[in-house]
Amino acid sequence: MPALPRSYRYVGPSDIRARVQPGGAGQRISCLADFERWAAAQPALDMADPFTFVIDTTGVLRLAPRRSEHVACAGGEPVLSAGEMTFGNESGRWTATEITNHSTGYCPDTSSWPAVAEALDRAGINHAGDFTQHVVFRRCHGCHELNIVREADFVCVFCDTDLPRRWNVDG
Ligand SMILES: [Zn+2]
Incomplete structure (x- = not known):
């Protein structure tokens, strides 16, 4: 199925x-x-x-x-x-x-x-x-802000924490 x-x-x-x-x-x-x-x-x-x-x-x-x-x-x-x-x-x-x-x-x-x-x-x-x-959306584990990842730069724009490679917004 x-x-x-x-x-x-x-x-x-x-x-x-x-x-x-x-x-x-x-x-x-x-x-x-x-x-x-x-x-x-x-x-x-x-x-x-x-x-x-x-x-x-x-x-x-x-x-x-x-x-x-x-x-x-x-x-x-x-x-x-x-x-x-x-x-x-x-x-x-x-x-x-x-x-x-x-x-x-x-x-x-x-x-x-x-x-x-x-x-x-x-x-x-x-x-x-x-x-x-x-559009690549990720939730930051550090500050919980929503990020839009640009140019495959998986780093939070608010606190510099690394962002996960997999979708996690609704965590
Ligand atoms: Zn953050």
Whole structure:
């Protein structure tokens, strides 16, 4: 039996979570018709900007306007992945041109990509086969601050403690 994909709990500030409105979650995109309806409702200028996305625990892509909190997009629930996505349309075919796992609310590991690929495949949206930008989140054992590791420098920017090589944010 294939292992279930891991899910990520919200690990961000509790005051942001407290503002999540019931029923205010991001738009579910479970097929191309859903996406096209959603895309048609966005101002044309906005389509060049990244949108907030999560993959909910049923494996479905949910989209929300740029700068929306991931925890709001997810309706406060755990996710299989989260980040930002930009879309382009070439010859009538939709592609997610930029996809990152940048979500400081959920800090998903880069290994969450398969859940994103599956959700995009289901929605009939092209992608390049991986995140276009990988964000490496680690929790410092020393000061417990959240770090984004840059250029494979696994050292806490707050206290200089070495950071683990494996994802550990929700420890
Ligand atoms: Zn530290």
